Amino acid sequence: MSLNCLVLGETSFKNVFSVDIGNKNIVDGEIIDSSNLKISHLKTHIWNEKKDAFQIKDPDSLNLWKVDISEDNEYKLKDVSTEKDIEVKLSGEMLNPNRKFEFYFPHLKNTINIHIIVQVPAATVTSARKRKWAVNSAILQHERDIFYYVEPEGNDAILESIWRHENIALYGARASGKTTRAQQIRKLLENEGFICIYVSLKQVNIETEESFWMTLGSCIEQYACTHIDFKSASVFESVDDMKIISSDYFHLVFMKRNWNSNVVIIIDDFDKMCEANDDVKISCLANFRCIRNSRYNYAIGSIIAIGTSSRILDLNPITMVTSPFSFSETFQNPNFTFNQVQDLYRKFATDYDFTIDPEVIKDIYKQTSGHAGLVCLFGHFIQNKLLEKIGKDNVLTFSSWFTFSINSLQKDILDHATYRKMIEMLNKTNAKPAIDLLRTRFLGFFDNVRIFSDEGEKLEFLVDEGVLIEGKNYLSEFKMSSAFVDGLIQRQVIPNVYKSSPESAVPQKDDDDESLDILNILQTAIQFFDKDIISNAVNFANNLYTGSQKNMCAPRESVYSTELNRILVNWLIKKSG
Incomplete structure (x- = not known):
């Protein structure tokens, strides 16, 4: 049997940890049969799993509460900080240390639900725990010393x-x-x-x-x-x-x-x-x-x-x-300014005793546009995935960050419910009209776009999903919510919805290292550009210098780069690995 536990104050299933209970359990060096296992033994078992995080010496100081919270009811964890909250909002029952484990848990019906809320003595939690990043949860007044906050x-x-x-x-x-x-x-x-x-x-x-x-x-x-x-x-x-x-x-x-x-x-x-x-x-x-x-x-x-x-x-x-x-x-509600993002990450670096390359902070701001949720998610990933890889100089270099952002960041983001749901919704068949609009007018372009035609439902859908944000000056102005979301959609949605690409093998040079023939690849890819997208894009073109003439209408560069990216993903990555 595996019990899913969550520390009081946490608000996400992402922070759940499991404790296994077997027919025989080792507690403080003793073998305890499950039939004789008490709640006091369970406290010790949980303490052994998380003692570094709890920073307490006595497992008996923990209070354990029996709850049954499904992932659909994750919202109930918000604003739960006291024993009264656990009782009223979560219908929790405090476990008596002298009662046997099987009295409370004869069997588990829902193995993926949260079963235990762990209440750690407040003084140790607030004084010993370093601040962390709040991921998709509101920061309450009493949590501002626990989480990074603007x-x-x-x-x-x-x-x-x-x-x-x-x-x-x-x-x-x-x-x-x-x-x-x-x-x-x-x-x-x-x-x-x-x-x-x-x-x-x-x-x-x-x-x-x-x-x-x-x-x-x-x-x-x-x-x-x-x-x-x-x-x-x-x-x-x-x-x-x-x-x-x-x-x-x-x-x-x-x-x-x-x-x-x-x-x-x-x-x-x-x-x-x-x-x-x-x-x-x-x-x-x-x-x-x-x-x-x-x-x-x-x-x-x-x-x-x-x-x-x-x-x-x-x-x-x-x-x-x-x-x-x-x-x-x-x-x-405004996004964070660059100065606010910079201040947050400098505090983070001070708390965890490392140096962060200023270029990393600039790139985070550039990718997120100061969106609070993404800023905190990026910090969360650095804290949990990159700090342990920092070298003896104790510096998070731009090179390390860039490698991580290229190889892992999108995959890790998709483990997060908000962005996973966004991509799932955009890949549905009934979202195609909205994706057509997104592809034609917005992708790869990060300034405001004014929409005067009757596209209200599509725009509302894209705003609701967090793809677009509304302009401040005109209700008819919209733009991409961030460069990161733009890249996520170009990699995870557009190639799935628009699948055309070359069927031929990817061209390689004739030399021994079998490197890619970039010029040949580009020449071939261009032949598969969506002609309708390119021709229609002229209707929304910028006035540019073209050759020796000025004020000529030409599609934005983003139209070409988005098409090229789509074809290369389908050809080089999906078909050729």
Whole structure:
């Protein structure tokens, strides 16, 4: 039997470790039959596996909690930091050290789920553990000394809008730090005396009006149960007094007379409302608008909606007969600046006592465009894959980084759920129209592109998947989210969707070393360029000097380089190894 364990505070299945339990188990030099194995023995077993990370001398100081968390419910691990959180949010049960192992685990139904949450004494965790990179998880206030963290810019403007009781939309690329920013804002507001309620629409059923309000109410109640002191904040004695099972109950619960302070509701993953039917959209937006227009009767001062694209700004159905709901203020979550990325990596190098070549940091910024998720993933890979290979000079050279980024980086990224799902979605047959647009207008080009034609659904799909980001100045402007994502798609998607390439053997020189005949390869590859792509690209061309003439329309260089890359991948790599 293999138990999957996770340390309290970790939020990803990537950090799960396994402990094997056999018919006979060696614990402190003794052989213990599984029938006699106690939870105290299990503590020792786990401690032996992770003692270097735990930095504690006594395994008995560990607390073990029985849980059953599937990968689909990974989101539940967010914002879990206390025993109360484990009990309420994860339905955890603390294991009695004197009880036998088989009392709690007679058998395991789901071998891939998380079975044990390991609670390490807090003092040792925070003082002894070096900082690490948060990978696709929000950084909470109490975790800022554990993870590498950038203070978000522009929070003052958001706070000012909330003081004015405005409804706010915050949007930005997937894994760009929106939730981390929202959690920081929540903490700042709570310090100012606001009551904040954070929910995610991922956990809300949007099929019908009834299911929407009931599940939204359940999420609000669950959050309030662990984060709100009812007696000081409201007239309610407990969460049982604020049952929300419909829009009417939502209004009743949040009447001003029931609360002692202004309430701010933060709704993450608000994009999900785009998938709802018109009845659900109208019910949600009309009720939010009603509260906004009668705000003196309600405790809700502001609603903050968070999503990946500006679609959340206009969800009003055409069938909506009342005045539309709108956000008073919108904020686009920015990527990290170069200086912020540089500062993060310098702190990382100091923590782990090595020197990082400045060119490595420049390349990371160039590849990621400062996208928070990618910046942290790159740091995570350096920490876990490259530090152990650094030589005696203790320097991470650009050569080492470049070799790793060429040979391993894409493969390692695809082990990460966000980017694996992106590539899977783009390779589906129904994504072909969006890929056609991407190939024609965006790939290999990193400036803004203005789209005036009716390509809305394709653009929304590409933004939702994290391929494109929206421009700041015009809603019709888009660009590639990063050079790395561009390269990932050119290698993992385009050759799969557009398969044409030479069938002949790859040309080699006649000399003894059998090196490739580069000129011959290029001459052959050009013959397989997609003529439609090249000819249509002139419609979106730049005015250039061509020969002795200027202001001649010619396709961007990126059109040619993208086509050449596609053919070479299919020919040299896929067909010839």
